[in-house]
Amino acid sequence: MKLLPASCLVVFVCLGVSGAARANSCVLAAGTTATTDFGPVNPLLATDTFSDGGQVVVTCTFTALGLLARVCFNAGLGNTSTSTNPRTLGAGTNRMNYNLYTDASHTQIWGTSTNAAPTSVLITGPILGLGSPVTTTFKFYAKLPGNQPLVKTVGNANTQYTETYSTTNTVDVAFGLLGALSACPLSTYTQRIPIPLTVTALVQKNCTINATDLAFPPKGLLTSTAAASSQITVKCTNNNAYSVSLNGGSVANNVLARKMKHETAADTVNYQLYQDSAYATIWGDATGGLPLVGLGSGANQVFTVYGRVPVQSTPRPGNYKDVITATITF
Incomplete structure (x- = not known):
């Protein structure tokens, strides 16, 4: 009997490692x-x-x-x-x-x-x-x-x-x-x-505005001009442009022909408001005159309103008044 050589089967067992162990x-x-x-x-x-x-x-x-x-x-x-x-x-x-x-x-x-x-x-x-x-x-x-x-x-x-x-x-x-x-x-x-x-x-750009009243001195006859002033204080965000306008008033509603009215009668007195002491620039709004323009600094900025009553016929005695609205746009 002929013996056949023994045969061997070698099996390789492998372990695949996909990466390093997970860390904390x-x-x-x-x-x-x-x-x-x-x-x-x-x-x-x-x-x-x-x-x-x-x-x-x-x-x-x-x-x-x-x-x-x-x-x-x-x-x-x-x-x-x-x-x-x-x-x-x-x-x-x-x-x-x-x-x-x-x-x-x-x-x-x-x-x-x-x-x-x-x-x-x-x-x-x-x-x-x-x-x-x-x-x-x-x-x-x-x-x-x-x-x-x-x-x-x-x-x-x-x-x-x-x-x-x-x-x-x-x-x-x-x-x-x-x-x-x-x-x-x-x-x-x-x-x-x-x-x-x-x-x-x-x-945010922001502004505040405050104003003081303007009171002309008592006058018996309007044969010479009368002058007075008040102040408007503006506080706006630094570097923020703004403009301040004054309207035509509660009596005339006309920037170019402002009037004060007697407290009980129909008599009026002509007057005007200006941005400068030379009375050259009427302080107004889009309807007449010019608004005042400025650039905010973050601090209070104070501006003078110059008022003048021109020579005119003298009306009856009494107190005369007009109400002006100041508006700031920014």
Whole structure:
């Protein structure tokens, strides 16, 4: 009998490795604030404007039991600030002060993290169920101080002021055992996660106007001119163009032929209002004369109204009055 040589079947068993083992990691989660908007702001007012409710939500996943994560929340400088106190919003080269805070009373400026809450958080990984995410939320607050009269509008329009943080606000994370974890701020970190944030405010063009009464001196006969003056005070947003018009009055309703009327009778007295002490430019509106034009500075601007009663026939004695409406357009 002939023996056939034995045959062998060699089976290769292979294990494919698709990548490195998954590491501990943290990510920004849904609910993280991307924009802090102060809304419309009048920088002439003394009232502060707030935009609270900002938050950074971080979710961490652990791949080993017994680990913890030190999470540090840092705020740096945006693209228009040169310091953290104050931070500034920008519109071209123009600036407006504001700041970010870690407390609802707006006293603790958010800057580099410290080894205390709320900028330092210690996250404990799950005891069971590795891979289960653990989430923490850091809240921040924003205040834009009032009384910033030098803040400008641009192009005589409401002006958007903005600051952008692309990479300078961060969440720094270190994983380890409790005794081995460093304090915030971390010199060595496992992850650095940028917190993109845009801060905005809309500076509104605005004006206020106040006027004092103009009273001519008593006069027995109108055989010579009588003169008097009053003041109009304007306060407009810096760099905001405006015009102030005076109408034709309640008696004549005619800028070019203003009149005062006797308090009880039909008698009238002719008079006129001017922008200059030379009585050359009648202060009027679109119907006659010229409105006064100016550019806001953020401070009070005071203008004199020059009044004159020309020589004319003298009416009956008594008090004469007209009511003028001053209107500011901006």
